[in-house]
Amino acid sequence: MTSEQPNEHSARATTACEAALQAVIFDVDGTLADTERDGHRVAFxxxxxxxxxxxxxxxxTYGELLAVTGGKERIRHFATRHAPQLLNQTGSATWLADLHNLKSTIYAxxxxDGTIGLRxxxxxxxRELRGAGLRLAVATxxxxxxxxxxxxxxxxDEAGSLFEVIGAGDVVADKKPAPDIYHWVLRQMKLAPGECLAVEDSLPGIRAARAAGLPTLITVNAYTADEDFAGALSIISDLGEPGAxxxxxxGQPLAGEYVDLAQLRRWHRQAVADSDP
Structure with missing residues (x-):
C-alpha cells in the first residue's frame, strides 16, 4: 500500500460522511431570535x-410558563390556575382563540417595527447553508x-424561499416535547432523522428532537442557560460571528469562532459515528 492510499481513502470517507447531512431543521423562539422575554411576553x-x-x-413568571409549549396552551394553563371561570363559560374556546389571535397580531x-432581531x-x-445546497426546515x-x-x-424578499418545509403552530396536535412536529417535518422532506441536524434552545425542544432521532445543537438564551442539555451535540452561547x-x-468542541457548515458537518459525523453499533 502506498503512502497516498490511506489519504485517498480518508478523503472518500469524509466526502461520504459529509453527504449524510442533508438538512438542518431550526426551532424559532429563542433559537432564531430572542423572541420570548421582550417579544411574546410583551405581546401577551x-x-x-x-x-x-x-x-x-x-x-x-413567563420563564416558568415556558415549560408549557404553545401560546394558547400557555394561556389555558394560566387561566386554569388563576381564572378557571373563564374556561367554564360558554364560548370559552372562541375567547381563547380570539385572545391568542390578538396577541399574535401585537407580536407581529x-x-x-424592528423590536426583535435575529440572534x-x-x-x-x-445563507451559507442555502448557498451550499443544504435543505432547510422549521419545527416550531x-x-x-x-x-x-x-x-x-x-x-x-428572501423570506419566502429560505425554508423548504415549515412545521408551525397547530400543524400537529401534540406539541414539544412530543416529537410529532419533527416527525411531520421529516415526512414532508422524505428524510431519515440521521440525515438531519436540529438546532434548538430549550429542554422541550431537545426532548422533541432527540425523541425523533435527530442529533441536536443547543444555543442557549437567558431563560435556558442553566438547563441540563444532556444528549446535545454541543451547547453554545449562540452561533457566533467573525470577531464575536x-x-x-x-458537549463537543467548537473548532473556530463561530458555527458554519463545516462545523455542523463535523458534529454530524461524530453523531453518526457514535450511533453506529
Missing part, C-alpha cells in the same frame, strides 16, 4: 390589557403568522 401582556384582563406576566407588529450568526449561517410551536413576520422583517466568538458551554 398587551393583549391581556386590551382584553380587560388584569394579568401581567413578569419575566420570572413588534417584529415588523448572532443566524442570518449568516442560514409558534404560529405561522408570527414566524412569517419575523422572517419578513429579518430577510425581506460563540462560547462552548458543553
Amino acid at each position: 401582556n398587551r393583549a391581556f390589557a386590551q382584553s380587560g384582563l388584569d394579568w401581567n406576566w413578569s419575566v420570572a 407588529n413588534l417584529v415588523l 448572532p450568526g443566524v442570518a449568516r449561517l442560514i 410551536t409558534t404560529t405561522r403568522s408570527s414566524l412569517d413576520s419575523l422572517l419578513l422583517a429579518s430577510f425581506g 466568538p460563540a462560547r462552548r458551554l458543553g
Whole structure:
C-alpha cells in the first residue's frame, strides 16, 4: 500500500460522511431570535390589557410558563390556575382563540417595527447553508403568522424561499416535547432523522428532537442557560460571528469562532459515528 492510499481513502470517507447531512431543521423562539422575554411576553401582556384582563406576566413568571409549549396552551394553563371561570363559560374556546389571535397580531407588529432581531450568526449561517445546497426546515410551536413576520422583517424578499418545509403552530396536535412536529417535518422532506441536524434552545425542544432521532445543537438564551442539555451535540452561547466568538458551554468542541457548515458537518459525523453499533 502506498503512502497516498490511506489519504485517498480518508478523503472518500469524509466526502461520504459529509453527504449524510442533508438538512438542518431550526426551532424559532429563542433559537432564531430572542423572541420570548421582550417579544411574546410583551405581546401577551398587551393583549391581556386590551382584553380587560388584569394579568401581567413578569419575566420570572413567563420563564416558568415556558415549560408549557404553545401560546394558547400557555394561556389555558394560566387561566386554569388563576381564572378557571373563564374556561367554564360558554364560548370559552372562541375567547381563547380570539385572545391568542390578538396577541399574535401585537407580536407581529413588534417584529415588523424592528423590536426583535435575529440572534448572532443566524442570518449568516442560514445563507451559507442555502448557498451550499443544504435543505432547510422549521419545527416550531409558534404560529405561522408570527414566524412569517419575523422572517419578513429579518430577510425581506428572501423570506419566502429560505425554508423548504415549515412545521408551525397547530400543524400537529401534540406539541414539544412530543416529537410529532419533527416527525411531520421529516415526512414532508422524505428524510431519515440521521440525515438531519436540529438546532434548538430549550429542554422541550431537545426532548422533541432527540425523541425523533435527530442529533441536536443547543444555543442557549437567558431563560435556558442553566438547563441540563444532556444528549446535545454541543451547547453554545449562540452561533457566533467573525470577531464575536460563540462560547462552548458543553458537549463537543467548537473548532473556530463561530458555527458554519463545516462545523455542523463535523458534529454530524461524530453523531453518526457514535450511533453506529
